[in-house]
Amino acid sequence: MTDSIGYLPEERGLHPKLTVFEQIIYLAELKGMSKKDANSALDYWLDRFKVTENKFKKIEKLSKGNQQKIQLIASIIHNPKLIILDEPFSGLDPINVEMLKDAVKDLNQQGSTIIFSTHRMEHVEELCEELCILDRGKQIVSGNIDQIKQDFGQKEIIIEGEHDISFIKDMPGVLEMKQVRHKSVIKIAEEKYAEEIYNRVTALGFFKRFQINEPSLNDIFISKVGRDYE
Amino acid sequence: MNKFMTTFNLTFFSKIKAKSFIFTTLIIIAGMFIAFNLDKIINLFNSDDEALMLEVDAEESFLTVFEPTLASFDDTIEIVDSDGSATLEIVSTEPLQAEIRMDEEISDTREQNIQLALNETNRAYVLQTLNLSEAEISQMYEEVPVDFLVASEEGSGGFEAADADETNILNMVIFYFSVILMFIILISYASQIATEIANEKSSRVIEMIVSSIRPTQHLMAKIFAMIAVSVLQIVLITIGGLIAFYFSDTTELLDQFGLEANDQTLKIIIYCIIFVILGLILYLSVSAMLGSFINRMEDLQQGLMPVTFLSMIGYFIALGGISFADNIAVTITSYFPFFTPFVMPLRLLVNDTGHAPMIIGIVIMIITIIITLLLAGYIYKRSVLSTESGIMKNIKRIRK
Numbered sequence: 014m015t016d017s018i019g020y021l022p023e024e025r026g027l028h029p030k031l032t033v034f035e036q037i038i039y040l041a042e043l044k045g046m047s048k049k050d051a052n053s054a055l056d057y058w059l060d061r062f063k064v065t066e067n068k069f070k071k072i073e074k075l076s077k078g079n080q081q082k083i084q085l086i087a088s089i090i091h092n093p094k095l096i097i098l099d100e101p102f103s104g105l106d107p108i109n110v111e112m113l114k115d116a117v118k119d120l121n122q123q124g125s126t127i128i129f130s131t132h133r134m135e136h137v138e139e140l141c142e143e144l145c146i147l148d149r150g151k152q153i154v155s156g157n158i159d160q161i162k163q164d165f166g167q168k169e170i171i172i173e174g175e176h177d178i179s180f181i182k183d184m185p186g187v188l189e190m191k192q193v194r195h196k197s198v199i200k201i202a203e204e205k206y207a208e209e210i211y212n213r214v215t216a217l218g219f220f221k222r223f224q225i226n227e228p229s230l231n232d233i234f235i236s237k238v239g240r241d242y243e
Numbered sequence: 244m245n246k247f248m249t250t251f252n253l254t255f256f257s258k259i260k261a262k263s264f265i266f267t268t269l270i271i272i273a274g275m276f277i278a279f280n281l282d283k284i285i286n287l288f289n290s291d292d293e294a295l296m297l298e299v300d301a302e303e304s305f306l307t308v309f310e311p312t313l314a315s316f317d318d319t320i321e322i323v324d325s326d327g328s329a330t331l332e333i334v335s336t337e338p339l340q341a342e343i344r345m346d347e348e349i350s351d352t353r354e355q356n357i358q359l360a361l362n363e364t365n366r367a368y369v370l371q372t373l374n375l376s377e378a379e380i381s382q383m384y385e386e387v388p389v390d391f392l393v394a395s396e397e398g399s400g401g402f403e404a405a406d407a408d409e410t411n412i413l414n415m416v417i418f419y420f421s422v423i424l425m426f427i428i429l430i431s432y433a434s435q436i437a438t439e440i441a442n443e444k445s446s447r448v449i450e451m452i453v454s455s456i457r458p459t460q461h462l463m464a465k466i467f468a469m470i471a472v473s474v475l476q477i478v479l480i481t482i483g484g485l486i487a488f489y490f491s492d493t494t495e496l497l498d499q500f501g502l503e504a505n506d507q508t509l510k511i512i513i514y515c516i517i518f519v520i521l522g523l524i525l526y527l528s529v530s531a532m533l534g535s536f537i538n539r540m541e542d543l544q545q546g547l548m549p550v551t552f553l554s555m556i557g558y559f560i561a562l563g564g565i566s567f568a569d570n571i572a573v574t575i576t577s578y579f580p581f582f583t584p585f586v587m588p589l590r591l592l593v594n595d596t597g598h599a600p601m602i603i604g605i606v607i608m609i610i611t612i613i614i615t616l617l618l619a620g621y622i623y624k625r626s627v628l629s630t631e632s633g634i635m636k637n638i639k640r641i642r643k
């Protein structure tokens with residue numbers, strides 16, 4: 014059964030003295046792959062992650078980002094049906110994050126189920142369909158992300174413009190209003206309060222932007238967990 | 244290929260390709276080449292090769308006794324009438340007093356041999372002056388005949404002749420060699436296997452490994468791979484030694500040190516090999532188990548202390564017990580499994596040790612090895628992902 018599971022631990026864990034080739038072939042063989050198939054798959058993934066030149070380098074000589082890529086390759090090289098990724102993007106720059114995200118999406122589209130653990134809610138929003146938030150080992154929220162957002166109720170309005178709209182914070186249904194650079198970000202309890210705000214705002218004249226957003230998972234997390242999360 | 248063999252092969256081939264394995268094996272084989280040609284090497288540096296020409300300024304009667312006596316002590320000193328590089332002058336005969344004048348310093352060995360020859364010559368002179376007859380002189384030098392008897396086993400109250408054979412020197416050399424080799428290889432490999440296992444824990448690579456292979460299977464593969472590497476090294480050293488022996492002319496060396504096989508030699512070699520291998524398996528299993536308690540590499544040496552101490556005690560008993568191999572303390576300690584591989588072969592040097600104690604020792608070791616491997620697997624499975632360091636903390640956690 015473990016041959017169908019791929020696991021990427023949170024901490025980087027590879028034999029520092031082995032080369033990339035030796036390490037990946039070993040882990041692939043442990044998953045039931047033949048050396049030949051493992052080598053072909055390794056070449057594919059090294060090329061995809063643009064680290065072909067590292068094939069025969071020792072793990073300890075690689076940067077943290079490259080080690081993370083190698084570790085991800087080790088966890089997916091055998092085309093597992095279930096992939097468990099624990100903080101897969103930690104230590105990666107934005108370009109490499111995008112590269113790995115594409116790979117994860119492709120794997121999912123090819124039929125792999127992915128359990129993805131992270132503290133970065135924006136990655137969850139982008140990649141996941143289902144969500145489970147845990148706090149001290151207890152499940153706080155779980156289910157389909159769209160459903161969770163819908164059930165949460167709150168919406169967010171973003172307004173950009175030159176007119177003074179500070180009166181909005183006293184309007185019914187408004188939970189919070191803050192300035193973020195040139196934008197006003199308003200949290201409302203339900204979507205129905207948005208129409209009144211829209212009418213009052215547009216009556217003032219031209220506004221560059223009036224946007225109603227689903228609540229972010231970040232906000233849902235903070236709201237549900239109830240304290241600053243470290 | 245099954246998962247056991249995957250881990251076995253990785254560990255085995257990475258170890259035998261390591262520089263430490265290659266260099267250690269070559270150094271030991273080179274040492275054996277040197278040992279088997281020691282006499283020739285000594286002769287290269289020995290200036291005593293060249294005969295010392297000794298002029299003797301003494302009476303003919305003195306020379307008649309002194310010359311053959313000197314030849315029996317040192318055949319590299321030649322007595323000449325003239326042009327000698329050293330001159331021995333007899334200053335007086337009663338008492339005998341001599342002076343040697345040399346062109347250059349001679350070795351301590353030659354000085355000693357000349358001294359001994361003069362002592363013996365003086366003894367002959369004194370005996371002559373005492374007017375002892377030939378028969379009286381022979382009686383003086385006669386060895387006292389002694390019969391060594393031991394109580395016969397039937398308990399009949401009678402005595403039979405004890406085996407008067409001394410410990411065979413070649414057998415002792417074989418025993419020493421096997422004990423020392425086992426100790427060196429054991430300490431090295433015990434440290435290596437504990438390091439491998441502790442390294443996997445501290446580098447967290449074990450988290451990926453146990454998602455693919457059962458921890459017990461992984462541990463056993465590592466242990467057996469290290470055993471295979473150590474046995475391979477012993478085999479290579481043995482083959483190297485045999486080649487060194489075959490290509491070296493060891494006749495003179497064996498004669499010089501009195502190395503001669505007897506009917507016990509083959510038995511000693513076989514049992515030494517068996518106990519070396521069993522000793523390695525036992526200690527490597529224990530080291531693997533101790534390695535699974537270690538979480539940080541800095542704690543490695545401390546974690547391996549039990550193995551270090553046990554092997555050192557066994558080693559010192561074996562080396563120190565050579566002069567009392569039939570002592571009860573040696574007999575008792577030879578049955579303690581961690582001392583058995585060191586001490587049991589020692590008992591073979593006592594000529595009346597049969598096969599029974601050896602077989603018992605082997606059985607004890609096999610049982611201990613099986614128990615140790617089972618325990619190691621049990622402990623490893625429960626501590627492999629533990630982040631606590633130290634034996635006691637881990638044992639408490641496992642028992643919960």
